[in-house]
Amino acid sequence: MPTTHALELPEVLSAVARYLSRDNLAVCVRVSRLWHQSFLSHLWSNLRVEQRWYCPPFETIAENRHYVKTLYTEVDLVGKNNPAQPLQFPNLKELSVRLPISSKLMTMFLRPSLTRLELLNASALSTTRFWKAVLELHDLKEFRADFLECDYDSMNLFWSVCARVECLSLNTLQVFHTRDLTAMTFPRIRELTLNSSGSPDLNVMRRCPNLESLIWTPSDPKAWRKCLQYVVEGLWPNLSDLQLMSNGPSDADLERALLAMKKITSLQLDGFGPRCLRAVCPHFATLKRLVLHDCKDPDKTMAQEILTHCPMLEELRGLRADAEKIAQGDPWVCSNLRSLRIPIDFEPGTNERLQPLVIAQLLRLTKLETLCLDCPPVIDGRCQYNQYNLLVVPFQEALDLRLGKGLEKLSSLRWLRQFYFRHTLQRMGKEEVEWMIENWKQLKVIKGSFNDDPDGTMNLETLVRAHRINIFVY
């Protein structure tokens, strides 16, 4: 049987296509006629039309529009021949529009098949006719509206739309918009994202009894108190994902809320400390995401504790790790980790001894896609002013990323896409860069300085860019 037989079956090619990213699909359509036919629909399934970058010509979009299932656009997609009517995408399921498009045009964009609608600039969408049309979208499950400016008559319709979806995201809502909310509840909403709106936020969130995920950036620095009170009072018995972008609460305030949560899968918090860690302990088995800012962890013990107890963890960010603790500690269990962003601090002179043990931990993370070892600059006595009177912060002693020192063991990180090591002292050369290009085939972004020789680094940067990897020194 010829070896390509399986690859001649359209259902097999289609199944393979579902695991390929857009750039891979763009290559696949060029392989042969059969592949072109089988992969084209997948290539066009997700379309982004951005003004700044090269995007498909209007005619090509028009030709392939029936394949498009997900569309993000910053352009009104109106042709020269028929400026009154935007392109129709008959099979559209998800639509994100980022431009102040008129109600009239926007109404024409809507398809009954839509399950997700994002109005990233809703400032011109004020007519009742438009909101009535949105209310007609019976399959709508996810809805987002930013910079809403609809008139009083439309507010009722707007809130009715919000009441029927499961995922709601509102950005910069005005106070008067919530005047009509008194009689409403939103029992369908499971995921709520609110951004910078002040008191209207609290009015909306406390009407969602079945909330599972709350993502909130309050504009009022004291509003967090009420929100955490709702958590403690059990207003949201199903809440397992809490992302609160506010530096108001203390470790104790957050602890009280965390203790009231029946299940914790994801947290993004400011001010997390040892009390919070204890409150999260019983949920280590289910914790998938922990993103912290301004964490109270002076002994740098938290990172090691999390990495050795959370098997489902996919993202960890915002802790500072101590190389000694990682080296001497238990093996990491988080083999599902996709994104790790923690600086790993080495005491001067300990690198030789600790490095192999730290690498032995890192190489376990075989699913890692983002590894960020950036060392936030430490402003202390070692800093000096240079000739331009600017404070120069010396680079930190960190993981030595040279071959022979352990880099070669990290070939197990086959899926690495982003690799950052800014502000760390490195002595890498051409060998290391070639090794990375050869072994990390998915690598797309590097951030950091390979070494302290500016000319040498420039050559390496050119080499990296030649392989279509973006590189940033700062």
Next chain:
Amino acid sequence: MPVILVSSDSQEFKVDKEVAERSILIKNMLEDVGESDSPIPLPNVTATVLTKVIEYCEHHRNDPVQVPDETDDPRKRSNDIEEWDMKFMQVDQEMLFEIILAANYLDIKPLLDVGCKTVANIIKGKTPEEIRKAFNIVNDFTPEEEAQIKKENEWAEDR
């Protein structure tokens, strides 16, 4: 209760009913046939391939039965292959495609998925010419057609 499967080259395989029923095709056949002992012929699957398929089904016999996933999840990952499956799939390309064909014919979705993820991983990062070489595919485009398609889809190649 054992079931007898017969490969295209007439070799008989005795497997537990539970294991055999990981194949929806076989499951349906058994439901239709009822309480019969007669061996099930699989004319599209040779003995070597059937051995591998049975090995997979044995290892995964206790997995929860997958609900058919009709939605196109754009966040599907091909690096989600578990350790055992990865080792299982370390076969030559001919066998890889035979396994995919068998999984497709026998309707064993998880095995088909693993096979397709493996193929996707071979494709990733390659140029069209490298893909053709890897899979022995003939380029049936004219140079003009190829240039046209490249131009039309250039927008998608950057990430």
